[in-house]
Amino acid sequence: MNIQLSGKVAVITGASTGIGAATAIAYAEAGAKVVIGDINEVDGQKTLQTIVKNGGIAKFCQTDVTSESEVAQLIKTADESYGRIDTVVTSAGVLRGPSVRIEDFEEATFDSVIDVNLKGTFFTLKHAVPVMGRSGGGVILCIASGAGVRGGSSSVAYASSKGGVNGLVMTVEGQVGSLNIRMHTICPGGLATPLKLGQIAESAKRDGNDPDAAVANAQKSLGDPAGVARILTFLASDEGSYMRGQIFTR
Numbered sequence: 001m002n003i004q005l006s007g008k009v010a011v012i013t014g015a016s017t018g019i020g021a022a023t024a025i026a027y028a029e030a031g032a033k034v035v036i037g038d039i040n041e042v043d044g045q046k047t048l049q050t051i052v053k054n055g056g057i058a059k060f061c062q063t064d065v066t067s068e069s070e071v072a073q074l075i076k077t078a079d080e081s082y083g084r085i086d087t088v089v090t091s092a093g094v095l096r097g098p099s100v101r102i103e104d105f106e107e108a109t110f111d112s113v114i115d116v117n118l119k120g121t122f123f124t125l126k127h128a129v130p131v132m133g134r135s136g137g138g139v140i141l142c143i144a145s146g147a148g149v150r151g152g153s154s155s156v157a158y159a160s161s162k163g164g165v166n167g168l169v170m171t172v173e174g175q176v177g178s179l180n181i182r183m184h185t186i187c188p189g190g191l192a193t194p195l196k197l198g199q200i201a202e203s204a205k206r207d208g209n210d211p212d213a214a215v216a217n218a219q220k221s222l223g224d225p226a227g228v229a230r231i232l233t234f235l236a237s238d239e240g241s242y243m244r245g246q247i248f249t250r
Helices: 018-029 039-052 066-084 108-132 157-181 194-206 211-218 227-234
Strands: 009-013 033-038 057-062 087-090 138-143 181-186
Touching: 009 018, 009 057, 009 066, 009 108, 009 227, 018 033, 018 039, 018 057, 018 227, 033 039, 033 066, 033 227, 039 057, 057 066, 057 138, 066 108, 087 108, 108 138, 108 157, 108 181, 138 157, 138 227, 194 227
Parallel strands: 009 033, 009 087, 033 057, 087 138, 138 181
Antiparallel strands: none
């Protein structure tokens, strides 16, 4: 099946690396115009250059998703640049405090993860939904995780935030159906992303093990973010219009 996103405009947060970057590249290859929102400008520019080099159309907008004003500006940039928004992917995320027991977990660490993973998703939906409604609808894909939805996590805060994203989607999808907006919670498994590899290294170091060896060993079994990007491309397309609910991937 040749999936096409020609004529569609996509906003992707957290698209400098990992799932977000792979998705931005895949969307552009399928013909979408892509707006990348990420606090990481160095890697964001690399993703942008990859898209442009391959003949795609994209913009990078440095965005801290914990700032409502910056998220609002990201959505405004996409709307003013391309006149509509058809797809939103909320991929911005952090994992902090791996292998820390609940009694030792610091409030500041917990708050920082909730602010990025959950509040950042909330801000993005809040500002994207009105624009998507005016554009005739579309698809919102929120990256959660098996952690916090099917099971636990190495991090108390991470599981809490991803469970919150799942609950947020279940609530908002009932509000936006009349706007012809379809929503999915995406729950990836173990992938070789900077976030996952960083968690593995930090946990190994905390346990007194060699972090480099732990990462090298883990990479043998972790999946490729590009595989999830292919699923997200299908979900954003007209061919994916009959899909509903949570999507679990490798």
